[in-house]
Amino acid sequence: MENLGLDLTPGRSLSSQALARATLLGCSGLLLALFLFTGVLLVYIALDQNLAAEQHNRLEIEQALQTLKSHARTTVKDYAQWGDAYQHLHLGVDPDWAYTRQNFGPALYRELGFDGVFVIGPADRTAYALVAGRLASVDARDWFGEALQPWLAQARQATKGKVFSRYHTIDGTPALVLSSVLSPGDDPQVRADGGPQSVLLFVVSLDPSRLLVLSREAGVEQLQLLAPGATSPQPTLSLPDGAGTLHWQPTRPGHQLLVLVVPLLLLAGVLVGLMAILLLRRSAQAARVIDDQVQALRSSRGALEASEARFRDVAEAASDWIWEVDPQLRFTYLSERFEAVTGLCRESALGRPMHELLNAEQGSLRNWLGASERRSQSILQCAYLDGQRRPRVCRLSVRAMAGGGYRGTASDITEEVAARRRIEYLSQHDALTGLANRMRMREYLEDRLSALRVLQEPLLMLSVDLDRFKPVNDTLGHAAGDQVLHEVSQRLSHCLRGEDLVARVGGDEFVLVVPGQMAQPEIDGLCRRLIQRIEEPFYVAEHEVFISASIGVARAPADARQAEELLRFADMALYEAKAAGRSTWRFYAADMNARIIERRGLERDLRQAIDQDQLSLQFLPRYRLGDGHWLGAEVLVRWQHPRRGLLGPEVFMPIAEDTGLILPLSNWVLHAACRVAQGWPEPLQLAVSLSACEFQRGQMVARIRSVLGQSGLAPSRLVLEVSDKALLDDGRQVQDIMDGLKVLGVQLLLDDFGSGCSALQHLRTYPLDGLKIDSSLVAGLGRSPAGRSIVQAIVDLGHALNLKVLAEGVETPEQFAALRDMRCDEVQGRYLSPPLDRDAMLQLAVQARRADRSST
Structure with missing residues (x-):
């Protein structure tokens, strides 16, 4: 025993046993103190986690309420500054626009979650109300009582776009109420009337269903309203403005920690105590049996090393289930997790070849396993069928064993592969x-x-x-x-x-x-x-x-x-x-590329032309065919391009329609032409052509009303020529616009009749005052009897529908005489007069006035 450094004499042996006993008792005392300290620290940590979780729940609920308020404020602000809403709910209440067309209707409840929507008119009366997405005859005072009047005053005294929010109790249920004045916003087509403002009130009720949604967003359970005067052992959160108190079931992570750790801690203490007692009893026998233990250690060293190697390999390749195969690739070992993960019977799989269970996606399993011997660790993706015959995917990691064969682990990655494939699909x-x-x-x-x-x-x-x-x-x-x-x-x-x-x-x-x-x-x-x-x-x-x-x-x-x-x-x-x-x-x-570059250059120049006053107006006089009396003129816009010279509308008008410049261009023409026509003697009329794009983009009636108001031109003197293309889109929208224009008092003329796809039903469906025969048909009057018959049919059709008929593009005396024989009402063209500038038109007006005076 000397070579082991041990002295087993009797005195020494008793001294060693006493020292071992004292050491064990001291270590036991230290372990007991450590266990007690750990228990106290664990309780403190658990309580602290519970408190932190409760504070986190409160912050999440407050954040969810703030998010609800922020989204609602943004929505109310958008609707309050919507020019269409100002026109249809303040200047006049139009339930058809608001509710039937769903501009201010059920979508506010169904999609945006507003339980109540009220429009309070200038006289503090409820002009429009929605309750649960349905049109209702409800007075806002029935909901808000005496609190309503201060809210209205506050909203009307604030700056434009200001949204106020507060909490209010409605029939015992707290609700978020938002208010703002209804204004035309930045819409240049709608003008404020200058009178008292209407006020929008939007209501979001914090009823149980809404609280359930908030609890999901905040990640808490059982978020509920606490009854008035009641107390709750659960944490609470008071709503602003005294609207009520919320309480919820908080998470208790500290309790879960205690439930999981305390039993383990107690078990560890019991085991340590038992081990200390056992070691104390056996310490006296240690000296006598040490030689036997050394010999046993030497004999079992080989088995221990093999066990340690297996443990090390498994630890490095740890995953869901463990497998081993022999050199013939037959399963010799499968861990118990194999059945839980795959649903297959472990006993029936043992002894079977590996390829009967797993199908490698990268070639033969034998080749892959053979190549893995040259690497420290290899990973392979395989497919297999689980116990319910459903396809699954796993990832194998492998190491070669010293005695032949292989061992490794398998991880199920079916969901990971499916998610990756879904991401790849969505990306493409x-x-x-x-x-x-x-x-x-x-x-x-x-x-x-x-x-x-x-x-x-x-x-x-x-x-x-x-x-x-x-x-x-x-x-x-x-x-x-x-x-x-x-x-x-x-x-x-x-x-x-x-x-x-x-x-x-x-x-x-x-x-x-x-x-x-x-x-x-x-x-x-x-x-x-x-x-x-x-x-x-x-x-x-x-x-x-x-x-x-x-x-x-x-x-x-x-x-x-x-x-x-x-x-x-x-x-x-x-x-x-x-x-x-x-x-x-x-x-x-x-040659398309060159044309596109040229067109884009014209588009850029046209934007500058509208701002830099490069546009000019000409006027083509219009005459009554029966007596040659001058009736007015059609406005023609010209563009004095700095490099290309004078350009007609046939060059730049299509560009304006495609790029959205038609609205500013049309506004400029309308305002400038109406100011010029205001200086003509009455009742001379001004004719302006409208693009089909202007009907699609709305606000037509408001634009014409604004032009007439600013220029002072009488509505009866304005003739709007409508292209037949405008009648091909949304018929209901076009009908509403034309009806609105007729209410203003302007006249409507169907332009270029006979050149496109005008339907005869348009002549009796829409409120037209006349139609204009296209110049291509007028040019064909002297070419064939068929051309003359077509024009005659159009004139007869217009008269049968009580519409005045105008012919454009009259270039020759023969055309003029033919139209007069057909009893056409009005004509225009170079045969009668070329387009005139503003000064020439004023001279023509003076001459016409003198002629009228001399004839009387």
Whole structure:
């Protein structure tokens, strides 16, 4: 025993045993003190966690209430500064606009969560009320009592756009009440009347259902209203303005900590105590048996080292379940977690080859396991069927064993793989329609446009843009627009083959990629089918919706071999299709780029021209055909371009319509022309042409009212010429606008009749005062009897409907005489007078006045 450094003499042995006993008792005392300190510290930590959790719950509830208030304030501010709301709920209450068209209707309750909406008029009366999304005849005082009057005074004394919020109890239920004055905001088309202001009141009730939503947002349980005068052992939160008190069931993480740790701590203390007693008893025998223990240690060293190696390997590759296979790759060991994770029987799997259970996604399992011997650790993804025959995915980690065979772990990653695949799908597809998105389209194009493939298989690209889609969103809402887009995507897909690609690259923009050789007639037929399919009616929210499409076509490799160039060329062709009148298609041509650059330059210059007074007016006189009496003039706008010279409206008006400049341009023309016409002797009339775009963008009646008010021109002297294109869109909207214009007292004339797609029903449906025969029909009067018959039929039709008939573009005395024989009412054209500037018009007015005086 000397070589082990042990002295086993009797005296020494007793001294060693006493020292061991004293050491064990001291260690036991220290452990007991440590356990007591740990228990006290654990209780303190538990209480502190409970308090921190309660404070966190309170902050989350306050944050949820603040978020509710912030969202509600933003919504109220938007509605309070909406010019349309000011016009239809302050200047006059229009329930049809507000409720029936859902501009101020059920969506405020259904989608935004406002339980009550009130509009308090200038006389402090409830002019409009919604309760739970339904139109109601309710007085706001029934809800708010005496508190209402101070709120109205506060809102009207505040600055424009200020929103006030407070809490108020309504029938025992606290509610968030927001108020703000109704104003036209920044809308230049709506003018404030200068009188007392109407006040909006929006109410969000904190009823049990609302509190349930708030509790979910705050992450707390059982958020409820505490009854008045009651107390609660649970934490509470008082609402501002004395509206009530909330209480909830707080989380108790400290209790959970105690439940989990204290039993373990007690168990550890009991085990340590038992071990101390056992060691104390056996200390006396330690000296006698130490030699036997050393020998046993030497004999078991080999088994211990093998056990340690297994433990180390498993610890390094720890995962869900552990496996071992022999050199023939048959399972020799599976941990108990195997059955819990896979649902398969462990006993039946033992002895089976590995490949019968697992299917490697990277080749043969044997090759992979063999290659793993050259690496410290290898990982492989495998597929298998669980106990219910459902496909699953696991990740294997492996190490080679010294005696042959392999061991490792397997982790189930089915949900991880599914989530990754879902993310990959969403990154390449449009969430609304399920079509490929721009990223997927580019990958598809780059693959198809590879140098070798594009030479073997040409490719066709169609850039499709929807026409008349914006009114769908404006009139029926974005939900209806989304439904139309989804249906359009299906119609486009049905027109193509399975290997073709349909992608949505913008709001109402689609790209179709069609590989393969196609002749010109086949491409035309495809474009025609696409447009016809889209022009079929859509049935959305009990409405029949009609839209169309324009298509730009580019081909590879004829036009381009790069994806970016092909997309750009298809967009250029689409631009040309829209400029050609929409509902058509155009092929890319090399000169399109130059025209687009020129058009963009004109667009930029036109924006400056409106601001820098580069526009001028001319007036084309209009005469009564029966006696040659001068009736007035039509205004013509000209653009004195600094480099191109004088430009007519046929050059820049289409640009203004496409770019949204038509509204500022039309406003300038209306104001300038009406100021000039105000100086003409009465009852000379001023005729102004309106674009179809102006009807689509609203506020037409308010604009004309503002122009007449600022210029002082009598409404009966203003004639508005309406293009037949304006009558093709939302008929109800156009009808309302034209009825509003007639209420103002202006006259309405249908422009260019006979040149487009004017329907005869328009003449009896809309409140028209007359129609203008297009100049192309007037020019054909002397060419053929058929042309004369058409004009005669138009004149007779207008007279039969009690409409005055005006002919434009009279260039020759023969045309003038023919129109007089047909009993046309009014004429204009260069034969009678060329366009005149402002001064020439004043001279003509003076001459006409002298002629009238001399005739009387």
